[in-house]
Each structure stands twice: as C-alpha cells, then as structure tokens.
Amino acid sequence: MTIETSESVESADDRPKLDFIRQIVADDIAAATQDGRVQTRFPPEPNGYLHIGHAKSICLNFGVANEFGGKCNLRFDDTNPTKEDVEYVESIQEDIRWLGFDWDGLRFASDYFEQLYEWACQLIRQGDAYVDSQSTEEIRAGRGTAAHPGTDSPDRDRSVEENLDLFARMRAGEFADGEHVLRAKIDMASKHLILRDPLMYRIRHAEHHRTGNEWCIYPMYDFAHGQSDAIEQVTHSICTLEFETHRRLYDWFIEKLGIFPSKQYEFSRLNLTYTIMSKRKLLELVESGAVDGWDDPRMPTLCGLRRRGYTPEAIRGFCDEIGVTRYNSLTNMALLENALRSDLNKRAERRMAVLKPLKVVITNYPEGESEELEAINNPEDAAAGTRMVPFSREIYIEQDDFLEDAPRKFFRLAPGREVRLRYAYFITCTDVIKNDAGEVVELHATYDPATKGGDAPDGRKVKGTLHWVSAPHAVPVEVRLYDHLSQVEDLSKILDEQDWKTCLNEHSLESLTDCRIEPSLAEIPVGTPVQFERLGYFTPDARSSTPDKPVFNRSVTLRDAWAKMQKGKQNGK
Numbered sequence: 001m002t003i004e005t006s007e008s009v010e011s012a013d014d015r016p017k018l019d020f021i022r023q024i025v026a027d028d029i030a031a032a033t034q035d036g037r038v039q040t041r042f043p044p045e046p047n048g049y050l051h052i053g054h055a056k057s058i059c060l061n062f063g064v065a066n067e068f069g070g071k072c073n074l075r076f077d078d079t080n081p082t083k084e085d086v087e088y089v090e091s092i093q094e095d096i097r098w099l100g101f102d103w104d105g106l107r108f109a110s111d112y113f114e115q116l117y118e119w120a121c122q123l124i125r126q127g128d129a130y131v132d133s134q135s136t137e138e139i140r141a142g143r144g145t146a147a148h149p150g151t152d153s154p155d156r157d158r159s160v161e162e163n164l165d166l167f168a169r170m171r172a173g174e175f176a177d178g179e180h181v182l183r184a185k186i187d188m189a190s191k192h193l194i195l196r197d198p199l200m201y202r203i204r205h206a207e208h209h210r211t212g213n214e215w216c217i218y219p220m221y222d223f224a225h226g227q228s229d230a231i232e233q234v235t236h237s238i239c240t241l242e243f244e245t246h247r248r249l250y251d252w253f254i255e256k257l258g259i260f261p262s263k264q265y266e267f268s269r270l271n272l273t274y275t276i277m278s279k280r281k282l283l284e285l286v287e288s289g290a291v292d293g294w295d296d297p298r299m300p301t302l303c304g305l306r307r308r309g310y311t312p313e314a315i316r317g318f319c320d321e322i323g324v325t326r327y328n329s330l331t332n333m334a335l336l337e338n339a340l341r342s343d344l345n346k347r348a349e350r351r352m353a354v355l356k357p358l359k360v361v362i363t364n365y366p367e368g369e370s371e372e373l374e375a376i377n378n379p380e381d382a383a384a385g386t387r388m389v390p391f392s393r394e395i396y397i398e399q400d401d402f403l404e405d406a407p408r409k410f411f412r413l414a415p416g417r418e419v420r421l422r423y424a425y426f427i428t429c430t431d432v433i434k435n436d437a438g439e440v441v442e443l444h445a446t447y448d449p450a451t452k453g454g455d456a457p458d459g460r461k462v463k464g465t466l467h468w469v470s471a472p473h474a475v476p477v478e479v480r481l482y483d484h485l486s487q488v489e490d491l492s493k494i495l496d497e498q499d500w501k502t503c504l505n506e507h508s509l510e511s512l513t514d515c516r517i518e519p520s521l522a523e524i525p526v527g528t529p530v531q532f533e534r535l536g537y538f539t540p541d542a543r544s545s546t547p548d549k550p551v552f553n554r555s556v557t558l559r560d561a562w563a564k565m566q567k568g569k570q571n572g573k
C-alpha cells in the first residue's frame, strides 16, 4: 500500500495531511475492513459531456484507487434511456483517458438490469416492495411534507402474489407509461422523506442505447446505484453532498437484500465562479446555438477546456489544490486559470505574435534585406533551445504599444522615444504617419545596429521591450479571445425558475482576424499551447484552423489575476 508519491514526501513527519476521504480509506485499510481492499468507481450518466466538476470526482475516485493500491471502475449510470446516448459514452471515455486515468473495469448499470429485476422480486417476496397503481400526482400528494407524515397508498397491502404478477406484467410490457410503479415498503411516516416508500421502478417504453427494446421498466437511481456498487464490490462509493439524504436508502436496500456492504461517502461538489456547471444547462447552450458545440473553448467541459489549450496536468493540479471537503463553497475561476499558467510557464515555448498590428518602417535599415536573429524558446527550460526569427526593414508592433501623446510613465514607443525590440535592436520613433481621418497608420523609426541582440555597448538603458514580427515574413492568422460565458459570478444564486440564459455574457468571444505571427508559429501542431510573448498563452484551434489560415485560441492571459487578488486580500480590500 502506498499513500503518497516519493516526490511528495520526504519522511513520515512531513507527510501531507490526508483529506477526510483519504483518511477514511487509510483507516479502513489499517483496520483491514474488507481485507484492506479499496475499490472505487466513477459513475457518470451518459447524458452529456464531462465538465470540470466531473474532473474533481475523477481525480478523487481514480486518485484514491491509485494512491492506495486499489481499483477504480468506470461505470455508466445508464438507467434513463430517454436522455442518454452512445455519443456521450464515447466522449466520456476519451475525456477520462485524456485527463490521464484508466479504469480497471468498464461497466454499465444496464448490464445489471436482470440482476436488479431479480432483487426487486426478492424484496416483493420479503414484503419489502409493492406495486402502486396510483397516478404520479396521487403518489406525490401521499408523500406528505417535512411537517406532515405521508399517507399509505391503497395498494400498499397488495399480496405478494399480486405484486409479483403485476411486476412481471409491467416488465412484459402489458401497461402504458405511468400506469404502475414499484415502491419500496418502508415507512410513510418517516421523518426522512426519502424513506417514505420511494420509487424503485417506473414503466418507460423507450429505446435504450444499449439494451434496445429489451426493457420497458427502468430502475430509479436509488435502486440502481447502490446495487451496482454492491455487484462491483465497491468499498468506498464516493459521491457529492446532494446524495447525503439518499444514504439511508442506499443502506436500507443493501441491508434488506443482504448484499455486499458498499459504503457511501459524500464530498462537496465543485462550483466555479462565472461557470455554468450542469450538463442539462450546458446541453441547452449547445442546442440553442449560444456556443459552438460541447467543445466550444468557452465551455467548462473537458473537451472545451482541451480545445482552449488546457492541459491534463493543469486540471489535475487544480483539483489537487482545491482539495476535498464537506463544505459547499464557490471556487474562484482564477484558481483554475492560475493552474494553467503555472503548468504552461514551465512547458510552453515562447513566440512572438502581434494581435493588432501597427506597421513600423525602419528607415535606416537597408531596403530589400533581412537577417535571422536568435531567440530563446523558453527561459524556464534551457532544453527547449533557441530558434531564428527573421528581421527586416518593415515590422509590426502592437497598436497598444504606441501612444502619440504618451505620459512619462508610458514605457513603450512614442515620438522621439527609444525602446528595445525583443531579441533585436533598439529603435527610436521618428515620424508618425496618419490617414485623412487623423488615425495613426504607420510609424517611421531608426535603429541602432550596435544594439543587436538587445543591449547597447555604451550601456544606455531603455525601459520598454516590445514584441514584434517582420512584416514580409509574418503569417496572417485569426486569434480568438475569450471571456466568461456567464456575467454572473455566483450562478448557484440564480434560481432554476429564472431564465438563467439572461446571465450570459454577450462579449464572451472576441475574434481578431488580422493578427500576424512569426513564421515558426505556423508550424506549431494544433492543440499545442505556446506563449505569445507579453500577451498570454495561445493554442492553435483543433477545429477551425486550416493550413492557409491558422486560428489561435487564447487559453489564458499572462496577467496573474489570482496573485493580484491575494495581494488585494492582504491589503484588506
């Protein structure tokens, strides 16, 4: 059994404190509960694509299994035929693998339908379940409220024989949807509403993506989940806090059936600022065309984050950092962004690109000539080496890097001022060319050949260093800048009844179609994040890029909003 990696721990004393789930697992191993065996599972319903919230659950379930020498199954909770699809079954597997995990068993709750049916019959025979023929409304009304006990169904005392017969006929397809349900016979007066004769099966004449039309009755979540755990001998069934009240029922079924005693543990789900985190709502965004599919780079889905340029390492690092607790809270999106920054800072190569080009003609540079200048690929990683960047008489700089009437503290280009061009020369702005509308369209400058490589032999200093590209060599590209999909910070405050789509940020996508990149950037394979010097991390888009016109997604800015926020906090802001 290992509970930590060699890097994370030097000695037993500075062993990182385990989160409460890992502590339970460690204690169970120490007590040899279930012979010290650890079996977890990740149980998605294949009704949508995985999102960053699922990543938290994946990292926990697979992480616990890996760290404690256990096993983790991927189990599709596919008991709801009308909402599920093989498209989702496939994407979920792809996303888990991409995150860096692999499952021991690949399971489907639908594989257990026959076993679940037999167990339902067992409960009927034991007098623990009955067929109820009331309407949905009658059943709801009979359940009572927190303050008032429920009332027994008139069908509650049906004989075992009658129940078995009706249940078999439900299965055989003799009844229409809603005509009967199977309920557990527990206690209509229980103070726990979940125990007031919960539904176990409903009739649903619908084609299932795996079992086709074999079944027309489907188990409810509560009668499928715990039993599937027991079949797979799951020792630690880890789920989110909203299932806490279900635990009583989970245990009740296991006890009545006398099956493997899986145990359920709950942790708080991930909520992120400005992020819509529900497959149902994300599906609405996709279907309404508000986004460009499940993998739109603004989506919090794993495929969206991947297309945006997020790395599995960044997402796993984020999940590590937020930890696992039982307190519901709202996690700042800046934390996720920062996890990407710190991963890419180590690994992403640096390049130069100009998003809003302004031409500069270097009037004392020989016409028709050019040269190659050496540039460092990654100052954080010497092994990344260097590359050659072309330089010539005409270059582009960023429009924002020039101001005609610049204040003293503007350390960029302005008339008469000198700046450094990264890896190239010092230049001084000599003329400003304007169009008839008075807009700056071009600059003239002179360069100092003695400053080649970026330093002046006479020791004179410049405050600003600008990125640039050589105009005749640069490749035109489109760059897409993204902002939060939601303009509301805490979406959990938005009630379901309210139209949450009014929270959408209309300016979440800005497309810049006239950007220029240095030639070596055109060769970066799609999906590989790079740093555009001074601008942020960008990734060639896997879907929209063509050989003629690459499209880059801004993955994350360089600005460290998180550090800034922390500083603000320290200053009591």
Ligand code: ATP
Residues within 6 Å of the ligand: 042, 043, 044, 045, 046, 052, 053, 054, 056, 057, 238, 239, 240, 268, 269, 270, 271, 277, 278, 279, 280
């Ligand atoms: P959604 O509401 O987005 O559809 P879900 O809970 O219905 O999510 P499932 O496919 O049932 O999605 O979830 C699979 C597993 O992922 C469950 O164990 C669930 O608790 C967990 N999970 C889902 N969302 C989150 C989240 N935001 N944070 C942590 N775990 C989550």
Ligand code: MG
Residues within 6 Å of the ligand: 045
């Ligand atoms: Mg669900």
